[in-house]
Amino acid sequence: MNPAPQASIPATLASPTLEGAPALESANHGPGHIHAPRPGATATVINDFRELFKVKVVSMVLVTGWGGFYLGSMQSGISSLQRGLLDTLLGIGLVSAGAGALNEALERKTDALMARTADRPLASGRFSLGEGVFAGLGALALGALWLAQHTNLLTVSLALLTAFTYVAIYTPLKRVTAMATFIGAFPGAMGPLLGWTAARGRIEWPGVALFAILFVWQFPHFMAISWLYRHDYAQAGIRMLPVVQPDGWSTVAEALFFAVVMIPVSLAPWKLGMVGNTYAVLAALLGLFYLAYTVRFGKILKAANETESRMLARDLLKVSVLYLPLLFTTLMLCANARH
Numbered sequence: 001m002n003p004a005p006q007a008s009i010p011a012t013l014a015s016p017t018l019e020g021a022p023a024l025e026s027a028n029h030g031p032g033h034i035h036a037p038r039p040g041a042t043a044t045v046i047n048d049f050r051e052l053f054k055v056k057v058v059s060m061v062l063v064t065g066w067g068g069f070y071l072g073s074m075q076s077g078i079s080s081l082q083r084g085l086l087d088t089l090l091g092i093g094l095v096s097a098g099a100g101a102l103n104e105a106l107e108r109k110t111d112a113l114m115a116r117t118a119d120r121p122l123a124s125g126r127f128s129l130g131e132g133v134f135a136g137l138g139a140l141a142l143g144a145l146w147l148a149q150h151t152n153l154l155t156v157s158l159a160l161l162t163a164f165t166y167v168a169i170y171t172p173l174k175r176v177t178a179m180a181t182f183i184g185a186f187p188g189a190m191g192p193l194l195g196w197t198a199a200r201g202r203i204e205w206p207g208v209a210l211f212a213i214l215f216v217w218q219f220p221h222f223m224a225i226s227w228l229y230r231h232d233y234a235q236a237g238i239r240m241l242p243v244v245q246p247d248g249w250s251t252v253a254e255a256l257f258f259a260v261v262m263i264p265v266s267l268a269p270w271k272l273g274m275v276g277n278t279y280a281v282l283a284a285l286l287g288l289f290y291l292a293y294t295v296r297f298g299k300i301l302k303a304a305n306e307t308e309s310r311m312l313a314r315d316l317l318k319v320s321v322l323y324l325p326l327l328f329t330t331l332m333l334c335a336n337a338r339h
Contacts, residue, residue: 048121048126048127049121049135051104051120051121052100052101052104052120052121052122052127052132052135053097053098053100053101053135053139054096054097054100054101054103054104055097057096057100058093058096058097058100060191060321060324061092061093061096061191062089062092062093062096062191063191063324063325063328064191064192064195064210064214064324064328065088065089065092065191065192065194065195066085066089066195067192067195067210067328067331067332068191068192068193068194068195068196068198068199068207068210069084069085069088069089069195069196069198069199070085070195070199070332070335071195071196071199071206071210071269071274071331071332071335072195072196072197072198072199072200072206072207073085073199074335074336074339075199075200075204075206084150084198084199087146087150087151088147088150088151088155088194088195088198088199089195090143090146091143091144091146091147091150091151091155091159091198092143092147092159092191092194092195092198093143094139094140094142094143094146095139095140095143095144095147095159095160095162095163096143096163096191097139097143098135098136098137098138098139098140098141098142098143098163099136099140099162099163099166099167099187100136101132101133101135101136101139102132102133102136102137102140102163102167103166103167103171104120104121104122104123104132104136105122105129105132105133105136106167106171106172107123107171108120108122108123108129108132109123110175110236110237110238111123111236112124113232113235113236113237114229114232114233114235114236115232116229116232117232140160140163143159144156144159144160147159147198151197151198152197152198152201154197154201154202154203155194155197155198158190158193158194158197159190159194162186162187162190162194163187165183165186165187166184166187166188169183170183170184170187174238174239174240175237175238175239176239177239178239178240178241178243178244178245180239181219181222181226181240181241184222185215185218185219185222186215188214188215188218189211189212189214189215189218190211191214192207192210192211192213192214192328193207193208193210193211196210205272206269206272206274209265209268209269209272209274210269212265212268213262213265213266213268213327214324216258216261216262216265217258217262217320217323217324218258219254219255219257219258219259220255220256220258220259220262220290220294220297220316220320221316221317221320221321223241223242223251223252223254223255223297223316224255224297224313224314224316224317224320225313225317226240226241226242226243226251227242227248227251227297227300227309227313228310228313228314228317230242230243230246241254247301248300248301249301251300252297252298252300252301255294255297255298255316256291256294256295256298259290259291259294259295260291262287262290262291263283263284263287263288263291266283266284266286266287266327267280267283267284269331269335270283274331274335274338275331275334275335275338276334276337276338278334278337279330279331279334279335282330282334283327283330283331286323286326286327286330289319289323290319290320290323293315293316293319293320294316296312296315296316297312297313297315297316299312300312300313
């Protein structure tokens with residue numbers, strides 16, 4: 001998601017063409033013809049760094065961090081909002097990217113066993129372990145220093161605690177217990193709280209409410225992913241709930257419970273006076289939409305075949321990814337209108 005220091009060119013990028021030893025002959029060209037670099041090589045490197053730093057995950061962190069900072073700024077009346085926002089998001093993004101790279105370094109062997117992650121740069125060997133760790137620690141350090149320079153000590157501390165929990169606790173715990181999902185939801189929900197503390201300099205109930213929204217949202221989202229890739233997880237020895245209890249009942253029950261809880265939790269900003277009644281109505285409707293697809297997800301228990309089962313899980317996953325930015329956008333627009 002964000003740039004990070006690079007120790008050296010990954011070994012797998014060192015093809016003869018890239019190292020400056022071009023082939024001199026081919027079936028289509030005469031002696032002395034020099035081939036151009038392999039097409040797509042630069043795109044491959046860029047894509048590898050996107051995978052290493054988990055750009056898609058960091059993007060979601062930045063969206064929610066933006067929401068937290070924006071809403072916190074309304075409370076404190078910060079001037080130069082745009083500059084403060086960009087500085088905050090850059091720091092949060094670097095820390096998140098660093099944690100993602102370290103996660104991939106720790107999980108490189110596990111990733112190599114799963115079809116959906118086997119082509120990641122560390123799992124496939126295109127980046128070495130040293131390069132992955134160096135990039136991760138470098139991004140983490142740069143992000144922490146940037147936040148220290150442009151925000152406050154509380155935000156730096158929370159960001160580093162988030163990274164530590166994700167890398168050192170959640171990551172190894174995935175091979176031990178299905179409770180790892182619950183533990184992982186804590187660092188996964190820190191984006192908006194980091195944005196809030198960067199703007200306000202302290203933890204307050206509105207910031208906690210934003211944290212709670214993201215915390216609860218994750219469970220139907222996680223259950224859809226874990227069901228969709230349960231065979232991969234089982235092969236790699238990762239103890240997701242559908243692996244530990246493969247009949248699906250616990251997976252559906254947990255997804256439904258948190259989808260129901262999501263509705264009152266999403267109304268917390270309204271109860272705290274951050275927004276008016278328009279937000280309450282829209283948030284409730286969005287929550288019901290999320291719940292409806294979670295109820296539909298429950299059909300995996302009676303799915304006729306694997307294709308239908310995967311379709312139900314994939315649909316919930318798509319809706320979960322759509323729901324969260326819609327909810328935060330609604331919250332920000334309604335808060336702006338109120339102020």
